[in-house]
Amino acid sequence: MALIVQKYGGTSVGDVERIKNVARRCLAAQKAGNDVAVVVSAMSGETNRLLKLTQQISERPGEREQDVVAATGEQVTIGLLALAIQSLGGKARSFLGHQVRIVTDSDHTRARIKSIDHEKLLASLKAGEIAVVAGFQGIDEEGSITTLGRGGSDTSAVALAASLKADACEIYTDVDGVYTTDPNLCPAARKLEKVSYEEMLELAGAGAKVLQIRSVEFAMKYNVPLWVKSSFTNDPGTLVCPEDKAMESVVVSGIAYDKNEAKVALRGVNDRPGVAARVFKPLSDAGIIVDLIVQNVSQNGKTDITFTVGKTDVPKAKDIVMKALDTIGAEKIETDDKIAKVSIVGVGMRNHAGVATKAFEVLSNAGINIEMISTSEIKVSVVIQEKFMELAVRELHTAFGLDKE
């Protein structure tokens, strides 16, 4: 008898009929001989509706109270799903973050899970119930409600699976697995049967939206087999798991893109020690996440520093850098938000030279200029003009043999 944690996202529980569909799936998994704990998100649109209310009240809503409001979305869904299971003749019991209990730090709106006390959950499963757990939420040491940030329900599910030592964690969504790239952008995209934790992390970090990045970190850390499946089909989906020999023979597993970043370039910066720190320390102090950083070779004691930040952070980042302009001696700041980042990911890259070179050739042949480059052990990212993004993804997808037959 296996223990499975299932997680259903907002679109999978988007209305009453869909919630009933999820109830049938949970019961089928139980009937197949499994203990089933299920984590659910808020009905689609609900979290946005709630956050909009808080913004109508206050331009800068206090984060503790914002969490109190936002956490109600998942509370509604667990009650409704438990009722739907009961109305189909099954046994079910809902659990809120403070009932499980899922203890987090006090960093409201982006809290991190510290511990899970799953005793009540196990008792519920032992009694033959399907345990229906609110995703996205926890409780801090003081008893205040916390939330885990956008997509946090994925993390709730994986953390629960790790805590319960579940045999599998199944993430149900509106796509039937992890693809070589976004099928909406590239019709030749192919569904992957398997992908390693490392690759999934890089893909998620590079813009693929199928899983929240922290949930993958959690799964890797605790070795939780993670399935990405569709709640609308019976497709087996994609398994996210430890790397194996077969994976290494594939050079590139997937291509991700991200058009939510903008480029900030500082021209004519004094090239002396401490300059980079003077630029990036105040940015990180202000909570601005800097993704790529490129510094060119110095000429005449002057250099250029270019970096990318989220598009919405551009005005704030510009203000901060302007203040430091004198001390770093930069001549001017240029920003460009018409860019896109395209990333090639694959664990096989470690043993295959020339992946980056090949990518540059492919883009050059397509007439696409590369503005920034960043590489890691299993990833090559390039920043290009946004209008070329679709073309770049398709050309790379074909060139690295990812197109479906």
Add this chain to the structure above:
Amino acid sequence: MALIVQKYGGTSVGDVERIKNVARRCLAAQKAGNDVAVVVSAMSGETNRLLKLTQQISERPGEREQDVVAATGEQVTIGLLALAIQSLGGKARSFLGHQVRIVTDSDHTRARIKSIDHEKLLASLKAGEIAVVAGFQGIDEEGSITTLGRGGSDTSAVALAASLKADACEIYTDVDGVYTTDPNLCPAARKLEKVSYEEMLELAGAGAKVLQIRSVEFAMKYNVPLWVKSSFTNDPGTLVCPEDKAMESVVVSGIAYDKNEAKVALRGVNDRPGVAARVFKPLSDAGIIVDLIVQNVSQNGKTDITFTVGKTDVPKAKDIVMKALDTIGAEKIETDDKIAKVSIVGVGMRNHAGVATKAFEVLSNAGINIEMISTSEIKVSVVIQEKFMELAVRELHTAFGLDKE
């Protein structure tokens, strides 16, 4: 320095602007030198929306999970009100039932408060915060969320006031006090400055909707001075308090009506011991609340038993009585849901004979037939045809000197 518990109902927090209005009122009370705890209901319409969702999932939703869903309405309001107070420069902290904590029995959807552990609330007040508490909800010994039934936020507020030994409990609503009768029905209705707990209990029990009956019981038991005020005006409102000499000199304080009941008549019942029990035991076992019961004088060993139940309970009540028909020997059952109950209430009745007689004369002069009569020490209730209800209320209001000058 006084401690005040304020309670705002659904219409008072019905939208973002109204929530900001409530925030200003809370802050004004604090600025006037008071410690302020505030209890709020769900935004108007929200509880109905949530319950409708549960009914779309299941014809008979399980009550534990129904409470999980319903309790979110108040959770949204406390978060929003705390944010509104903060955005006006005040300090506020929200509290859910399990955070206060308000412990109830496990009788879901109609739980009763057993105890309140107000330590965290007092700490919040001491820190200069306005403590914003979710009405309507509690938590049972097992940690499950419970709700207190329709209008339960009034009870939450009074229970909190009793627990905190508050100097006053102010119930803010969309009317500016307790009236001699419903002003919508009778334009001559007059606002009362004061009304005794006993009168308020009888008025609430007789259909006046201004306060939940259990909140008045609670206030009477713990001697909490209870104000009914409008959240939209600065009218001083009505004080509900212990009876005093001045009240006794007023024979009738108010007239209430209720058109949510229906009449069930059993004709030709065997008049022998135990028959009434055979009729009413199975009804109460089925959770049906019987209000008035009248049994006529026996003729030839046969009698009639007539009683009233809520209109929605009529089919169920009829089924149950049908089953007992043979053993009680009744000849037939008649039901009538076109009735209304009109009640005259006043503590002065105790010392004034002839109130019932006068009422009967007034109705008779107006050509209204009385179908059932029930009296208590401070109340006379009559059941009449619904179409005469408005006329009856107005005639009695004038006859007992309640019209405003």
